[in-house]
Amino acid sequence: MMTLLYLLLLPMLSGIGMLGLGPALMAGRAGAAHVVLLLSGLLLPLRGLMYLLLARRRGNRPGRMSVLLAAVELLLGAGLLLLPQLSVRLFAVVVAVYLTLLVTVEAVNAILYGRMRRWGAFFPAMAAAAGGTGLFVLIVFVPALRDAALRYTAALLLTVFGTGLVCDVLALTIRSRRVRRVLGSIRVALPDLMSLFLPQRTADVLPRAPLGPVPQQGTEEFELLFQTSAHGIGLVGHCELCFDGRTLTYGAYDPAHQRLLRTVGAGIVFSAPREPYLRWCIGTHHRRVISYSLRLPPAQAAQLRAELERFRQTLSPWQPEALPEDCFAGRLRRLGGVRFWRVQRGPYATYFIPTINCVSLTNELLEKTDIGRTVMLGLKTPGAYLDLLEREYLAGNPAVTARRVYDRI
Known part of the structure; x- marks a missing residue:
């Protein structure tokens, strides 16, 4: 039952919720950002806890790293639920740190692809690095546009991953090979x-x-x-x-x-x-x-x-x-x-x-x-x-x- 929950119910509900929240964030609907943080606080620790429970049910002893990760996720989830005002600032910090990592990775990608003369991969990597840098500047250095930048970033990610989750569940439940291949082609x-x-x-x-x-x-x-x-x-x-x-x-x-x-x-x-x-x-x-x-x-x-x-x-x-x-x-x-x-x-x-x-x-x-x-x-x-x-x-x-x-x- 727990495997079925993880495999079908949780991804479907998460995907539908993400697809619904994406447009709400783009439209600037009041409370949408707090709903995102609330769902994050609920879903973040759930995956780790489910793995620990599955391991115990199957007679395995979870490794120390799995227990540590589950504890960290539980603390982060509690922080998102109990500290809503801090959560918005924390979200901005997390996005900024992640963008720094992503921009660095894409910049190195662009350099490597340029040296290999793989221009079809070079230009998308450069565009991703430039776009990530621009978004980083808005979030860190332009407070007046910070909220809008975070909303649109979260909305885009919610829409992309929500679509991927829904397509995953449909691909798992529909047996037609042709339908599965179509859904698999947009798997995220x-x-x-x-x-x-x-x-x-x-x-x-x-x-x-x-x-x-x-x-x-x-x-x-x-x-x-x-x-x-x-x-x-x-x-x-x-x-x-x-x-x-x-x-x-x-x-x-x-x-x-x-x-x-x-x-x-x-x-x-x-x-x-x-x-x-x-x-x-x-x-x-x-x-x-x-x-x-x-x-x-x-x-x-x-x-x-x-x-x-x-x-x-x-x-x-x-x-x-x-x-x-x-x-x-x-x-x-x-x-x-x-x-x-x-x-x-x-x-x-x-x-x-x-x-x-x-x-x-x-x-x-x-x-x-x-x-x-x-x-x-x-x-x-x-x-x-x-x-x-x-x-x-x-x-x-x-x-x-x-x-x-x-x-x-």
């Missing part, structure tokens, strides 16, 4: 701040199993893996595609080319034998692995393999022999059977943690399958993509055939 992922730590929470909730042999062998079967750990960057998670008994992983694994606090680096791809590699990750690095098995129609499987082959054409062999043992690739090379490449051209030649990452690559490769492409505003987080797979699995999408959590048990 969770806001990045809500999905940031979702892999860790999901691993807390789901039943855990020991790692077994590769669950897929046919040319039409694939596996999406989400790794998560309780510390460091592993909290956010990492996405990998597995097929033919091997994992395909994309990241910035060359320390010689990392810059901007290790957020930017040369795009490196490695392929490793699935079971030894996952055992190494689980045993040595204390990772938990959330696995979604995919079985695609023959035409879609052939299309995905063609996309993978086109991606391979951009790669050239890379040898990490000179890397020190204290870096990830330096340790991984000792596993055996691991092959490394560097992306020489194309959009993934340069890796950028917030946007040009493992999630954006996976999202692009699976765009023309029944999984579809997800619109991710702002940061491209593994949690946002995991949420998509979880919804598709619970809704009975035939393309998502199984779900497991591999852990040391």
Whole structure:
């Protein structure tokens, strides 16, 4: 019952409420902003509490990080409900801080796309950076326009995410493949701040199993893996595609080319034998692995393999022999059977943690399958993509055939 509430009722009510509040905010209706804050105060802690309750009901012990996040969300929700006057100012501060992050990310995107001469991506990134900067100036330095800027920003976000939530629920309840594909084409992922730590929470909730042999062998079967750990960057998670008994992983694994606090680096791809590699990750690095098995129609499987082959054409062999043992690739090379490449051209030649990452690559490769492409505003987080797979699995999408959590048990 709780899963059904999370899957259908809560997203539908949230989406309808967002769609109704968006125009009210744009029209300057009195009280609309306070209704937004009230709903935020009610809904913000609900997701975390539901994950904790689901974990307990399924006999799992929630991790300390999940408990801490739920407590922080509960305190923030109480603050929004009990301090309405402070809430408006706090909302302005949160928006300003988030805009600073977003403008920085889009500015770096524009620089990277410009260097790669990807003008189709360069100009939207520049426009987003300029628009975010203008909105930041209005909110921080022009008090007379601050309220209007916040109203319109909130209204736009409410309309976008409200439409996405309603389309998600309709796609889950309507069985027609044609309708699902249309609705999936306008699917909007969770806001990045809500999905940031979702892999860790999901691993807390789901039943855990020991790692077994590769669950897929046919040319039409694939596996999406989400790794998560309780510390460091592993909290956010990492996405990998597995097929033919091997994992395909994309990241910035060359320390010689990392810059901007290790957020930017040369795009490196490695392929490793699935079971030894996952055992190494689980045993040595204390990772938990959330696995979604995919079985695609023959035409879609052939299309995905063609996309993978086109991606391979951009790669050239890379040898990490000179890397020190204290870096990830330096340790991984000792596993055996691991092959490394560097992306020489194309959009993934340069890796950028917030946007040009493992999630954006996976999202692009699976765009023309029944999984579809997800619109991710702002940061491209593994949690946002995991949420998509979880919804598709619970809704009975035939393309998502199984779900497991591999852990040391």
